[in-house]
Amino acid sequence: MPRPRQARSVETRARLLSAAATIIAEHGIEGASVDAIAERAERTSGSLYGQFGSKDGLIVELLDQSKDVVAQSMLVDIEAATTLDERLAAMWRNFAEPPPAARDWVRFEHEVWVWANRPGNEDAKARLATRYRDEFATLAGALDDWAAEGLIAPPGPVDRVATVVVSTLIGLEMTYRLDPSTIDERSVVAALRGILRARDGAAPLAGTATRSATGET
Amino acid sequence: MPRPRQARSVETRARLLSAAATIIAEHGIEGASVDAIAERAERTSGSLYGQFGSKDGLIVELLDQSKDVVAQSMLVDIEAATTLDERLAAMWRNFAEPPPAARDWVRFEHEVWVWANRPGNEDAKARLATRYRDEFATLAGALDDWAAEGLIAPPGPVDRVATVVVSTLIGLEMTYRLDPSTIDERSVVAALRGILRARDGAAPLAGTATRSATGET
DNA sequence: GTCTATAGATTGATAGAC
DNA sequence: GTCTATCAATCTATAGAC
Secondary structure, X not given: OOOOOOHHHHHHHHHHHHHHHHHHHXXXXXXXXXXXXXXXXXXXXXXXXXXXXXXHHHHHHHHHHHHHHHHHHHHHHHHHOOXXXXXXXXXXXXXXXXXXXXXHHHHHHHHHHHHHOOOOOHHHHHXXXXXXXXXXXXXXXXXXXXXXXXXXXXXXXXXXXXXXHHHHHHHHHHHHHHOHHHOOHHHHHHHHHHHHOEOOOOOOOOOOOOOOOOOOO | OOOHHHHHHHHHHHHHHHHHHHHHHHHOOOOOOHHHHHHHOOOOHHHHHHHHOOHHHHHHHHHHHHHHHHHHHHHHHHHHOOOHHHHHHHHHHHHHOOOHHHHHHHHXXXXXXXXXXXXXXXXXXXXHHHHHHHHXXXXXXXXXXXXXXXXXXXXXXXXXXXXXXHHHHHHHHHHHHHOHHHOOHHHHHHXXXXXXXXXXXXXXXXXXXXXXXXXXX
């Protein structure tokens, strides 16, 4: 592993990674040439090879880094929300309309998913799978809390349900990306409530709601 | 057999399309060279340009064709199933483990989605969006029937719910593709039941509390 | 660690014969 | 409509100076 000791080296690395994320988000992995990445980072291709060894080396590094960017943004918004519906809506909005800083990374995720799933990239695929599992586990922790509060009654192990929830959000985001008019927040929240078996509260079309009985099981 | 010349042309077109779908499924759109496609079709690149004008022309044609292949396979399985759970499971299996004939097309769908979402391919994106909408509408018709039978109580317009259901299946399939061990059929069916507000079984719907089939937390 | 310069291979696309 | 032959552009990666 290369050990950048100088400040300039560290900055070069960061610049290259950032430039790569942006260009890949726009043109895809094969469409992002090494020269184009280096130019945007105000460096040269030689510098890129010095830092990452190869183009694939840079992609893998990028793949590991994107984890924090995307997940962290979502967790902050979830914590800020108070009601269940607000939390679910916050999750959705983080997928559908992520903050500008995370926008490129969301698009990058799609590019890297198809890339990692192609033959020859099994290493990256395994790495990406691990990363996903970590994020599922994070949400599972939150679901556990919500279940303890009596807000939801997950129809299975929280790990499994969390995996389903995140996968659902990914699929919805894809459809939304293709044509935003086909997905509305209300429908998404209703779907998530259904998956989580949310109890009463402000369900869009659900019937009556007495109120949340805490100690009931 | 009339018009042997035309027949050859028709076969060439079909061969090129089939070869392209296979190679793109494996190597992606940019990774599938015109020469490689032509070679697999036992033709030459000149033939490809004679038929489709350009590589992008072929992709668009492929995009339109894939519609029937994927959706048709699923509808057949749904009709064959009798109970709601069987239908939902059949839908999932068509995404997770499609029949060999459709396997390449599912992978192609992912490749074409990221490609169409990149700047410069807005035409293809609009075309793909239309195609998706058609498929959503098809499922919406089925959901209408199920609702009439009292099997489900969709929490919104069937068009919206159908869109959410298909999107959910797409997202689940992506996670499954990355690591099959993270998704099990039981969880998927439970999620779909939740989204559709399925009646009977473990969920009395209109009532307040859904009966928790699992142990408590 | 980063630069310049360039090698070596591959790409999408075209021209013209048949 | 399909083939052969080929071009110009572009790509990843390397070599060597500093």
